[in-house]
Amino acid sequence: MITFLFGIVLLIVGYFTYGKFIEKMFGVKEDRATPAYTSGDGVDYVPMSTKKNSLIQLLNIAGVGPIFGPIMGALYGPIAFIWIVIGAIFAGAVHDYLTGMISIRNRGAHLPELAGKFLGKFMRHIVNAFAILLLVLVGTVFVSAPAGLLYNLMNGWMAMGIIVTLIFAYYILATLLPIDKIIGRFYPIFGALLIISAVGVGGMMVIKGVEIPELTFANMHPDKLAIFPLLFLTISCGALSGFHATQSPIISRTTQKEGQGRKIFYGMMIAEAIIAMIWAAAGMALFNGYGGLHEMLAAGGPALIVSEASTLMLGAVGGTLAILGVIILPITSGDTAFRSARMIIADYFKMPQKKILSRLWIAVPMFLISIALTQVDFNILWRYFSWANQSTAVIALFVGAMYLFIARKNYWVALIPGTFMLMATMTYILNATIGFGLPMNVAYIGATVISIFLVTLFFFAAVRARAAQIPLEEDISHWKGATSN
Secondary structure (H helix, E strand, O other), X not given: OHHHHHHHHHHHHHHHOHHHHHHHHHOOOOOOOOHHHHOOOOOOOOOOOHHHHHHHHHHHHOOOHHHHHHHHHHHHOOHHHHHHHHHHHHHHHHHHHHHHHHHHHOXXXXXXXXXXXXXXXXXXXXXXXXXXXXXXXXXXXXXXHHHHHHHHHOOOOOOHHHHHHHHHHHHHHHHHOOOOOOHHHHHHHHHHHHHHHHXXXXXXXXXXXXXXXXXXXXXXXXXXXXXXXXXXXXXOOOOOOOHHHHHHHHHHOOOOOHHHHHHHHHHHHHHHHHHHHHHHHHHHHOOOHHHHHHHHHHHHHHHHHHHHHHHHHHHHHHHHHHHHHHHHHHHHHHHHHHHHHHHHHHHHOOOOOOOHHHHHHHHHHHHHXXXXXXXXXXXXXXXXXXXXXXXHHHHHHHHHHHHHHHOOOOOHHHHHHHHXXXXXXXXXXXXXXXXXXXXXXXXXXHHHHHHHHHHHHHHHHHHHHHHHOOOOOOOOOOOOOOOOO
């Protein structure tokens, strides 16, 4: 398991080296008041500690993505480890940090508002629709996945409809109530279950000396599906995920000081990548090779792999706790997905959210749409979610690159991963059956042309934006309050 362990070491080293480089390059302003104070409303803008914000951020971003995605990505073999490590350090964590910090500088703005400011007003409308679509899909997927796991865990003792109803009831409360009433109070408990599931399974693999495959660039997928672009969409959370760009602004509104950003945004992405490494390793090592994993996925999907791996490594009691931890992950992302969608819609229509009735006007139609989507095949939902997710990551990275270009800082740290993922998402949608269904060689050519065109357009827009001296941050000179408790 040298590749597995070395990969985890690289992730940790990446946090202390490249993470520090990104923080220094961005330029933290410790004395600048954050939106938690300048826009405090007791609902969404509430100062919370670094530990609490970090845990909430981790649970927000770590849904079933860093578990289900890496399990399915394990079919490709150890090359999945390479994408998780390189993707997390140089793309995912940079994406999360820039999104969170730029949001802090701009009144806790969500991605559509940031896209409108830095990429043009037209993009605000496009990204707004895109983000809401992604978040409702995420919320729906993160109802179906934990409901299925709970149903299996209870051996059908409780009807699936009741389980789904209970999860939706929790989501409604978490969406409507102030962030420190539900999310801030219960997430420490949920975090303990997360640690048991991830560290427990990973630790027991090390203790038992499980043979985890070593590094190879060969495609091990039994169906020989193309590594590019499919691997980079299959493993999103854990390496790079646009969903995180919708979650970071939630915590940008509760962060006390800018200096806490590296721990909260960059650090929690690295933590999620470690979770992804553990589940990718479990998928590769515990089911008699890639053929066995393929058969298990065909029989019961990633949920079956989670149940079997947890029980195999931790026994009946420990395995049950680990499964509960995996159930908690999507629930703690689903609740903030809906909450984030509510906040984005409110910002778009400039609807204050202090009154519960204002929140209900947005939340009720959104939940009705999600309930209808639960009737759609999970696999179809997941494919659309994967593409929408990585396309959102592209937009967020280009927002980060534009901000850095205007600020005359190293914009390549965001533009290079953004361009790579732009190529991947364009190739996928041109080739996939849910997209245009073109032959792969045609999709490669089309994606290359589109990517070159859009990057060229970015540079033209960036030069104009720099000349226009678009303000990089909200003016808070009128605010004279304290910056900490």
